[in-house]
Amino acid sequence: MTGTGGPSAAGGTAGTGGPAWAGAWVADRLGVRLADGARPVGAGLSDLVGLAVRRNPRRAHLLVSAVLGKHVPTDPRLVYGAGLLLGGLVRARLHDVDVPSRAGAFLTDALDGAPGAAAALRDVLSEPQDPLDAIVFGYAETATALGHSVADALGGAYYLHSTRRPVPGFTAYGGFEEEHSHATSHLLLPANPADLDRDVPMVLVDDELSTGRTVLNTIEALHAVRPRRHYVLAALVDLRGDEDRARMDALAARLGARIDAVALAAGRVELPDGILDAGRALVASLTGPAAAPAAPAAPVTGAFPVTRARLDWPSGLPDGGRHGFLPSHRARLDKDLPRMADTIADGLGDGFSRVLVLGFEELMYAPLRLAEALADALPDADVRYSTTTRSPVLAVDDPGYAIRTRLAFPAHDDPADGPGERYAYNVSAGFDRIVFAVDGPGDTGALAGGLLARLRALAPVTIATVPSRRRDA
Known part of the structure; x- marks a missing residue:
């Protein structure tokens, strides 16, 4: 997906004669549109994600990240560099410092496939800085490496991610439900719970903030166990609307804590009425009995060593x-x-x-x-x-x-x-x-x-x- 450039808010291509945006197919068939918002590091929402169709009755579309390395094979230095860049935004919010100005240019160049840009992004963000004490929490399964990368950018941070795998001998610290997920059970299994029981800033990392409900539910549950004064939500893209942001502010007031949010890009996903039914019909037309016959599947023979x-x-x-x-x-x-x-x-x-x-x-x-x-x-x-x-x-x-x-x-x-x-x-x-x-x-x-x-x-x-x-x- 790197090198695809970004579309307009209407979901077109990246300039005349450029390669197709990896979301144009869904935009054309389901009417999904991306609208750019804040661009704190130069890249827009549509530079950072494409679109696909979920096999999920609760959400028709899927944002597919160009920098996460989950669904799309990506230069690992771009993936790690993007995570470090997000961590740089967290550091700036915690410590009132600037992210290296070159980083945003390297990110956009890397997204365009410029030779050496991904390594340059990683390298400029790996330069030594004073460590910051914090707790960084990542969400399984998608954001486990992203959260790690944010913790790396802070230097002195303790990192923990949720897991769907119970492990004998480890006692659950708590759990929560990720409302939109197809597999919702999550556990927190720290080897040393005392590492979590400190009043230092907690950074909660996910690949996207759609409504923010999952992260706010997590904050409320963890705050009940160990109150702390400062939380930061960190995501590659922030899609929240005004009501979602107001909900975050209301929770902060109720808990007596500060809650900030940072992202590489912000914006919104505009969905037409009836999107779930249209998505189900589209999947059925491509996979059901009325679909065109699929080519015979190649036998899985394991030819290579x-x-x-x-x-x-x-x-x-x-x-x-x-x-x-x-x-x-x-x-x-x-x-x-x-x-x-x-x-x-x-x-x-x-x-x-x-x-x-x-x-x-x-x-x-x-x-x-x-x-x-x-x-x-x-x-x-x-x-x-x-x-x-x-x-x-x-x-x-x-x-x-x-x-x-x-x-x-x-x-x-x-x-x-x-x-x-x-x-x-x-x-x-x-x-x-x-x-x-x-x-x-x-x-x-x-x-x-x-x-x-x-x-x-x-x-x-x-x-x-x-x-x-x-x-x-």
Whole structure:
């Protein structure tokens, strides 16, 4: 999706003769429109997202981010840089400092596909700054790496993300319901609850703020356990209306706390009447009995080889923020990333030009940082990053649509809420190497006959397993 530019509010293309906006297909068929609002770093709402159609009875459309690396394989340095940039906006709100002026230009250049811009964005935002003590909280599954990146930008922040995976030995601190999600159970499982019980600023990070209800519900629940004076909502895009912002202000007054919000871009999604019925009808027309016959599915034969990269993941280093991630963990990971990336690169062999590093659902940060280091280690290769997901989305092979292809496969981590279908989007034969970064609970026998069989039908696959933290670790 990088390099697609942005549309007008009417959902057109990025200039005469330019490439189609990856939301034009939905805009044309469902009448969905994006209207730009504030652009604090230069990029507009429609530069940062495209559109797809959900297979969800409660929401017809899906905003597909150009900088999140969830559904769209993206330069990992752009993904990490965008997260650091969001963290820079948080830092500016907490500490009254300016975000480096070059960062916004690098972001827009990277979105346009300018060579070197993604790395420049990451590098300028990685320059040392004084650490800020804060608690950063990210929402699973989509914002786990984004929250990590915001915490990295603050330097001294403790990071925790919610999880859908109960872990034996860890006691839940609390839970909440994400109202629009297709899988709503979330847990907070900090290894040390005392890390949360501090009156320091809390930053709540999600990929988008649609109404803000989920984040405000979280604040209210956490404030009841441990009141604090300052909260910051941070998102890539802020779509809230006046009533939503008034609701935030009312909660702040009721709690006696300050609540701020920052985003890379703001605006609104304009939906026509009857959008849910129209979305359901559109999905049915493309997938139901009346749809045109689909081409025969290619047999999943697993033609390409599978190898394993021995990462030698540092002992005791968490795989992410499911149980908490400290500044000392961050420093240790940074030290070991180049070594682990070299291990992966050495196992890829020769004769490749495009590499996908594919993460696994909530496991987004470790794969992102490995992909980022791999891109640095392989300057002549196009390294991209995305992850698998639970989210069911319609795929349409059209340049004006954000989700071009879909791989469906059974869950392979024995999920607590039972078996189900999982997905990897925009993963195609255009990649000539695939690195699948998975945690221990996901590296099971079910992986071989499901996702792995589909991946190895496309390209040689390298599995990089990141050990999950145990209660006694």
